[in-house]
Amino acid sequence: MKETKHDQRMIREHHLLLLFKIIKRNGPISRAELAKKTQMSATSASRIVKELIDQNFVDETGQTEGNVGRRATLLKINPSGALIIGINIDLESIEVGIVDLDGNVILKKDRDIDLSLPPTEVLDRVVELVASIKAQIGELSNRIIGCGVSIPGIVEWPQGRVVMIPQFHWANVEIRKYLEEKIGMTVLVDNQVKAILLGESLYGSVVGVDHAACIFVGSGVGGAFMDKGEVIRGSKNIAGEIGHTTIDPDGSLCDCGRFGCLQTFICASALEKESGKPIHEIFAAEQQQEVWAVKMLDRAAEYLSMAISNVVCTYNPEAVVLVGPMIDQHPQWVKKVEQKCKRYLWDNFDRMLEIRYPHIGSHAGIVGASCLVLREFLESPISK
Amino acid sequence: MKETKHDQRMIREHHLLLLFKIIKRNGPISRAELAKKTQMSATSASRIVKELIDQNFVDETGQTEGNVGRRATLLKINPSGALIIGINIDLESIEVGIVDLDGNVILKKDRDIDLSLPPTEVLDRVVELVASIKAQIGELSNRIIGCGVSIPGIVEWPQGRVVMIPQFHWANVEIRKYLEEKIGMTVLVDNQVKAILLGESLYGSVVGVDHAACIFVGSGVGGAFMDKGEVIRGSKNIAGEIGHTTIDPDGSLCDCGRFGCLQTFICASALEKESGKPIHEIFAAEQQQEVWAVKMLDRAAEYLSMAISNVVCTYNPEAVVLVGPMIDQHPQWVKKVEQKCKRYLWDNFDRMLEIRYPHIGSHAGIVGASCLVLREFLESPISK
Numbered sequence: 177m178k179e180t181k182h183d184q185r186m187i188r189e190h191h192l193l194l195l196f197k198i199i200k201r202n203g204p205i206s207r208a209e210l211a212k213k214t215q216m217s218a219t220s221a222s223r224i225v226k227e228l229i230d231q232n233f234v235d236e237t238g239q240t241e242g243n244v245g246r247r248a249t250l251l252k253i254n255p256s257g258a259l260i261i262g263i264n265i266d267l268e269s270i271e272v273g274i275v276d277l278d279g280n281v282i283l284k285k286d287r288d289i290d291l292s293l294p295p296t297e298v299l300d301r302v303v304e305l306v307a308s309i310k311a312q313i314g315e316l317s318n319r320i321i322g323c324g325v326s327i328p329g330i331v332e333w334p335q336g337r338v339v340m341i342p343q344f345h346w347a348n349v350e351i352r353k354y355l356e357e358k359i360g361m362t363v364l365v366d367n368q369v370k371a372i373l374l375g376e377s378l379y380g381s382v383v384g385v386d387h388a389a390c391i392f393v394g395s396g397v398g399g400a401f402m403d404k405g406e407v408i409r410g411s412k413n414i415a416g417e418i419g420h421t422t423i424d425p426d427g428s429l430c431d432c433g434r435f436g437c438l439q440t441f442i443c444a445s446a447l448e449k450e451s452g453k454p455i456h457e458i459f460a461a462e463q464q465q466e467v468w469a470v471k472m473l474d475r476a477a478e479y480l481s482m483a484i485s486n487v488v489c490t491y492n493p494e495a496v497v498l499v500g501p502m503i504d505q506h507p508q509w510v511k512k513v514e515q516k517c518k519r520y521l522w523d524n525f526d527r528m529l530e531i532r533y534p535h536i537g538s539h540a541g542i543v544g545a546s547c548l549v550l551r552e553f554l555e556s557p558i559s560k
Numbered sequence: 561m562k563e564t565k566h567d568q569r570m571i572r573e574h575h576l577l578l579l580f581k582i583i584k585r586n587g588p589i590s591r592a593e594l595a596k597k598t599q600m601s602a603t604s605a606s607r608i609v610k611e612l613i614d615q616n617f618v619d620e621t622g623q624t625e626g627n628v629g630r631r632a633t634l635l636k637i638n639p640s641g642a643l644i645i646g647i648n649i650d651l652e653s654i655e656v657g658i659v660d661l662d663g664n665v666i667l668k669k670d671r672d673i674d675l676s677l678p679p680t681e682v683l684d685r686v687v688e689l690v691a692s693i694k695a696q697i698g699e700l701s702n703r704i705i706g707c708g709v710s711i712p713g714i715v716e717w718p719q720g721r722v723v724m725i726p727q728f729h730w731a732n733v734e735i736r737k738y739l740e741e742k743i744g745m746t747v748l749v750d751n752q753v754k755a756i757l758l759g760e761s762l763y764g765s766v767v768g769v770d771h772a773a774c775i776f777v778g779s780g781v782g783g784a785f786m787d788k789g790e791v792i793r794g795s796k797n798i799a800g801e802i803g804h805t806t807i808d809p810d811g812s813l814c815d816c817g818r819f820g821c822l823q824t825f826i827c828a829s830a831l832e833k834e835s836g837k838p839i840h841e842i843f844a845a846e847q848q849q850e851v852w853a854v855k856m857l858d859r860a861a862e863y864l865s866m867a868i869s870n871v872v873c874t875y876n877p878e879a880v881v882l883v884g885p886m887i888d889q890h891p892q893w894v895k896k897v898e899q900k901c902k903r904y905l906w907d908n909f910d911r912m913l914e915i916r917y918p919h920i921g922s923h924a925g926i927v928g929a930s931c932l933v934l935r936e937f938l939e940s941p942i943s944k
Contacts, residue, residue, distance in 0.1 A: 490805060
């Protein structure tokens with residue numbers, strides 16, 4: 177029976193990303209092995225490989241060296257076959273990087289962010305950085321397939337409209353539309369934690385984990401979760417905002433305007449507000465055994481471990497990646513969080529959850545942002 | 561290019577259930593309209609329709625009556641073309657029903673459950689009911705395509721092994737394996753709330769809602785959630801167990817063995833334990849304005865509305881279906897829950913969430929259980 181265009185598109189959408197991932201993890205690999213791993217026919221696998229080669233995402237590289245049978249050509253990722261601009265916008269700075277298909281940042285520029293400016297002027301600074309980094313790589317800029325943006329807060333997907341970023345005092349900002357007009361290429365915008373999880377799942381600590389989670393602890397608390405390899409978004413891309421679940425209706429005011437949100441017990445900005453001291457002084461005071469600081473950080477560790485345990489009941493991931501400044505900078509505190517988890521985790525599920533730490537490190541936002549573009553490019557026609 | 565078996569299987573898996581649902585909602589409908597609604601080619605749509613007709617799931621019924629163009633044959637669901645045995649096992653009783661493709665229970669039998677018996681003996685009672693109901697429908701039993709079982713607690717999917725049902729004091733019971741051996745047909749077993757949500761999404765209050773949620777309030781509190789039309793299961797089918805998220809680390813002992821789980825503030829059995837009175841007396845005392853009862857039920861309403869609001873942040877559904885005895889039997893209390901929701905819901909998302917009530921009613925467990933089989937039958941080869 178004849179295959180229709182619809183059928184072909186559907187098969188392409190499901191397998192281009194899949195084959196890319198398998199070649200990334202297992203390459204150099206032959207077409208036959210690829211077909212076997214995916215249970216695809218050799219015909220279908222070869223057709224999709226051809227498309228990956230045509231796009232310069234994949235290269236042929238030598239041949240198998242077996243003793244018997246026909247020699248097979250091997251395939252591997254061509255790191256610089258396509259480039260993506262990854263943009264990370266957060267409370268401290270704007271970072272713009274060129275990311276290759278191995279997830280490496282080959283060039284990076286950043287500048288402080290001035291949140292007293294209106295949102296469009298902040299975005300104009302982003303546009304300037306993009307222009308400057310493109311100029312610097314010269315001819316290579318022809319290989320750029322799009323821009324990804326990672327930003328805290330709630331972002332409609334794939335429209336790229338910021339619904340709200342309480343920490344920025346931004347609401348209803350059409351980031352995607354604004355940047356696409358100024359930059360002249362596809363721009364995809366997502367919540368920072370979702371972007372980081374995508375990065376870790378493609379290049380980092382949860383490669384091959386189908387049910388992965390990411391909890392970010394910094395100026396806020398956020399979460400991102402995957403079920404069967406797909407980010408859980410819900411109807412408006414809010415799913416995962418565990419930092420704003422109400423824990424204590426009589427708790428403190430959160431920057432979202434409600435009371436007793438989970439993050440008011442854990443995140444740096446809430447602890448700073450409560451104590452009137454910057455976060456590094458709180459940790460320093462804890463080192464000096466000052467009772468208020470010991471209690472405050474102990475309570476924060478308690479609530480974070482409770483949150484990790486609750487994530488098992490709500491999303492049931494195999495692994496949780498803990499990320500963000502509060503995690504990176506305070507290993508002793510994180511050790512305490514891990515110990516406390518034992519108190520909360522359901523007996524049966526104690527050994528079910530692995531706590532992991534990011535592999536990508538300081539470029540997590542940029543690399544994650546680039547993965548938005550890579551996934552979309554491989555999964556479906558990119559313009560929406 | 562030649563279409564491979566793999567490709568055909570993949571297209572079938574994605575579209576058989578989809579076309580069934582569209583014919584269910586929109587029938588009588590022509591093949592051309594079906595193809596249009598799904599963006600499939602006429603060839604692919606017709607091939608899948610042929611399979612639905614061959615399976616007796618779908619019937620041809622008359623022709624369009626338009627004035628212009630060629631007349632088209634119309635398609636509709638054939639309700640009795642296939643039958644499914646739906647089994648609901650809960651604290652009170654074992655119910656077994658024959659469910660048709662319209663989600664109607666055409667015959668039902670039940671009996672009290674005796675939880676002092678070992679699990680296999682309880683399952684033997686199920687087997688007896690199945691045998692008796694099959695005998696009663698005579699020849700029609702040839703149309704049965706499988707058995708679905710809905711049961712509270714944590715059930716591995718699709719293995720059908722009960723990990724634990726705290727209320728039953730069951731752990732590690734191989735329900736699927738045991739019943740398949742005794743009944744001699746495919747048996748699929750899932751958590752009760754997940755089954756109810758599947759039923760409501762195929763036949764009830766959330767038909768066509770891609771991001772639907774279900775919260776059950778009865779002897780326990782449970783949740784089930786869909787993202788893009790698929791139940792979120794996580795790695796071990798625990799996702800959705802919001803009743804066992806820790807809310808207050810210093811709270812009361814839960815039947816799961818931990819302290820301060822959400823359900824200890826809300827569910828009937830917890831309120832009964834705390835007050836030493838059966839739930840109907842608690843509600844009666846509230847009617848008499850007895851302070852303890854007013855406060856206890858007010859607190860329960862407060863925590864349930866907080867839980868509903870938290871579900872928006874964690875899963876971001878378009879609609880939440882509230883189900884279970886506490887909901888069905890106490891409309892005044894439920895009204896209070898709805899009012900309190902306003903306090904917790906994030907301003908921006910206030911109008912984003914619809915609270916709904918089940919359409920299926922007292923047979924929800926049976927119908928939900930049947931949907932496990934229907935979905936699996938249409939989505940993939942049924943034996944796993």
